[in-house]
Amino acid sequence: MERIPVYQPRLTGNIQRYVNECLSSGWISSRGEFISRFENAFAEYVGASAAASVSNGTVALHLVLEALGIGPGDEVIVPSFTYIASVNTILQTGATPVFVDSLEETLQVDPQSIAAAITPRTKAVMVVHLYGHPCDMDAVTRLCEEHRLLLVEDCAEAFGTRWKGRHVGTFGDAATFSFFGNKTITTGEGGMVLARDDSVMERCRRLKSQGVSPVREYWHDMLAFNYRMTNIQAAIGLSQIEMAAEILRDKLQLAQRYRDGLQGLPLRTHDPVGDVTHSYWMCSVILDDPKERDSLRQHLAENGIETRPFFPPAHLMPHCRAEVDLPVAENIGSRGINLPSFPDLVEEQISRICDAIKSFYR
Ligand SMILES: *Cc1c(COP(=O)(O)O)cnc(C)c1O
Numbered sequence: 001m002e003r004i005p006v007y008q009p010r011l012t013g014n015i016q017r018y019v020n021e022c023l024s025s026g027w028i029s030s031r032g033e034f035i036s037r038f039e040n041a042f043a044e045y046v047g048a049s050a051a052a053s054v055s056n057g058t059v060a061l062h063l064v065l066e067a068l069g070i071g072p073g074d075e076v077i078v079p080s081f082t083y084i085a086s087v088n089t090i091l092q093t094g095a096t097p098v099f100v101d102s103l104e105e106t107l108q109v110d111p112q113s114i115a116a117a118i119t120p121r122t123k124a125v126m127v128v129h130l131y132g133h134p135c136d137m138d139a140v141t142r143l144c145e146e147h148r149l150l151l152v153e154d155c156a157e158a159f160g161t162r163w164k165g166r167h168v169g170t171f172g173d174a175a176t177f178s179f180f181g182n183k184t185i186t187t188g189e190g191g192m193v194l195a196r197d198d199s200v201m202e203r204c205r206r207l208k209s210q211g212v213s214p215v216r217e218y219w220h221d222m223l224a225f226n227y228r229m230t231n232i233q234a235a236i237g238l239s240q241i242e243m244a245a246e247i248l249r250d251k252l253q254l255a256q257r258y259r260d261g262l263q264g265l266p267l268r269t270h271d272p273v274g275d276v277t278h279s280y281w282m283c284s285v286i287l288d289d290p291k292e293r294d295s296l297r298q299h300l301a302e303n304g305i306e307t308r309p310f311f312p313p314a315h316l317m318p319h320c321r322a323e324v325d326l327p328v329a330e331n332i333g334s335r336g337i338n339l340p341s342f343p344d345l346v347e348e349q350i351s352r353i354c355d356a357i358k359s360f361y362r
Helices: 015-025 033-046 057-067 084-092 111-117 137-146 198-207 231-242 244-261 290-302 327-333 347-361
Strands: 052-054 075-079 096-100 122-128 150-154 174-178 191-195 267-269 283-287 336-339
Touching: 015 033, 015 231, 033 052, 033 191, 033 231, 052 057, 052 198, 052 231, 057 084, 057 150, 057 174, 057 191, 057 198, 075 084, 084 096, 084 122, 096 111, 111 137, 122 137, 137 150, 191 198, 231 244, 244 267, 244 283, 244 347, 283 290, 290 336, 290 347
Parallel strands: 075 096, 075 122, 122 150, 150 174
Antiparallel strands: 052 191, 174 191, 267 283, 283 336
């Protein structure tokens, strides 16, 4: 029986040619022509004026929080139902994450829960477009404007995701993307940063490269990091951007196949709500009965089908535990499964996955 993984990157197109150009030219480190070519192509794809590449999606978050001046004494509102990097990077700045709840239907942060969590110490809101569906950006941007809060968008799972036609990452003061091996476009490890103000973007560029003075060699006038991407990563990224429209098209078709193939079962697929483009980083199912979640995953594993559970809520984790009541985050965290979601899944594999799920319920 052939094993079907949860994810597998599509590594065709110009990838070999571009990587070989890095090798034959000798530009394998964080200088070289592919860095700016990838940054420019990425910015153009999402409709931003500029983009700065970094070594992964976690440091991308840390970098923008630092560039926005978030630190000790500040509170940053973040959904508990997210990947842990969103929370850890807030903690790494010295600020306090304030956990809020999510919406049952979209799985995205609940704007009313954000409103209820605002205090005089709130400095920023971090929204996370989870599994490829956008957050309600009308409500979120309105709240941030009303209360003069900074807005950070964690778009690690949302390349290709749009809210009312506009790409996510272009609504906030800053935004970040991840190009980990299982993300919609990948560079192996890698990330990207967007910022609304040129001054914030300039700070990101300085902070990611040791804070070196632009006019004096080896002169460093700020505490900074080495968060740079390599030319090889950027070469891979450029080839991925060239194929992005096809990758997204194939993932959308896959999601539609799951939706059709899983009808009439005691579960739902994660469908788009409203005027949005869901990019389906992950094709998820949310079970009616959380008690069946682990046994369904076990059943699929026995059929050679790899899955992932939804993220457990961050407010329950030992290092960032908070005594808060977030019923939706706790509930959906225990009911979700991510199915194989890569763009090269073929019809026969999709049928096998749907049949295995149906056989569990029979
Ligand atoms: C993947 C991911 C990150 C971190 O990205 P890395 O490139 O793995 O460091 C951050 N936030 C979310 C929501 C993610 O899914």
